[in-house]
Amino acid sequence: MLTRRAVAVGLALAAARPQLAAAQAYPTRPVRLIIPFAPGAATDILSRLMAQQLGDALGQPFVAENRTGANGAIAAELVAKAPNDGYMMLTGTFSTHATNPHIYPRFPYDAVADFAPVTLIATVPQLLVVHPALGVSTVAELRAAASARPGAITAATGGLGSSQHLSAVLFEQAAGVRFDTIHYARGFAQLLPDLLENRVNLTFGDPLALLPMVRDGKLRPIATTGETRSELLPDVPTLAELGLPGATALTWYGLFVAAGTDPSIVARLGAAAGAAIRKPEVAARIRELGGVPSGLSPEEFAIFQRREFARWGEVIRAAGIRVE
Incomplete structure (x- = not known):
């Protein structure tokens, strides 16, 4: 004679079979x-x-x-x-x-x-680029310049809460500096003309999007925010390598x-x-x-x-x- 427990287990298994069969057959439509x-x-x-x-x-x-x-x-x-x-x-x-x-x-x-x-x-890591006219070539030089003139260096972002903004915030926190952050409400593409004319001094952005301007010498790459170096720019160090692991983003x-x-x-x-x-x-x-x-x-x-x-x-x- 079956016990109540055996009956309960049997019923549970029977109920599960259609769901299991459906999962094994998945997908059966687009x-x-x-x-x-x-x-x-x-x-x-x-x-x-x-x-x-x-x-x-x-x-x-x-x-x-x-x-x-x-x-x-x-x-x-x-x-x-x-x-x-x-x-x-x-x-x-x-x-x-x-x-x-x-x-x-x-x-x-x-x-x-x-x-x-x-x-x-x-x-995808972010790439930190500066306009060459800013006169800095390394993260150490950027930190020194930003420390000497708090809020004088402008960081452009593709909007409040964007990846560029949050990367800049992390950098400020890790490096102990303060930028004048300018948000472009229509996104990253809107800030590029001002960056290329040095009306704003730096940004964090997608390496692929910035690469043509880096190769043309219009922007200077000084670090990436990745855990390892970018294959697109293997000579550019990460912020973690430069002593700022808290800025990894x-x-x-x-x-x-x-x-x-x-x-x-x-x-x-x-x-x-x-x-x-x-x-x-x-x-x-x-x-x-x-x-x-x-x-x-x-x-x-x-x-x-x-x-x-x-x-x-x-x-x-x-x-x-x-x-x-």
Whole structure:
């Protein structure tokens, strides 16, 4: 005679079989990959690269779809509130999942609780450049000049709370200096003409975007914010090498699905994405874009994202950065 415990276990196993079977068959129809920023941006390029790779690996189309607005929040909220069946993914970023929730009040999603991390695609350091007319060639010289004239050196950013702004804040905190920070409301491209004319003195930015101006001698690179030197500029030291490990800052891109998605589906997506990122041709394309390929497992990416969320929350609160 069956015991009550045996009956209960049997019923539980029977109830789990359809869900297990669905996870093993996943995906059985196209998957939407939501991109929070405009076509042509790094997020868009990496997303479409991953969509192609995942489609090839898993046998169903992964359809890339741009949903712009609210600095990525519209796309992220869409995925956060989607059915947790794995058929809608998000390319989340440093801003959507680590910084913006601390900067904007009444944010429409919880960057940690509302998502299941799949994999980290890549990290990207910032490049610190100065106009040659500023007369500094090293970080030591910049610190000395900024210390001698607090607030006299101008740092340009692509907006309050942008990656350029937060990198400048970290540098100020680590180096014990103060810049006059000028925010360009329409983004990074808007500041470049003023930087090239030395109306502003320095900025932190994407190495790939700044590389042509560096090669032409119009801007002088003095450090990167990465954990290791950039392959695009191997002769440029990191801030950590120069005695400022607290100024290390990475922008990053990763894949997420809605919280509560079956762990076996998350694992299947993570394994396929990680394998794709480790392909030589895919890794090479990521490096061409100025990134460092990653491919963390879902568990590793979850730890990374929580650490980033906590770290940037502390930085943002300490600096009093808030958009009301």
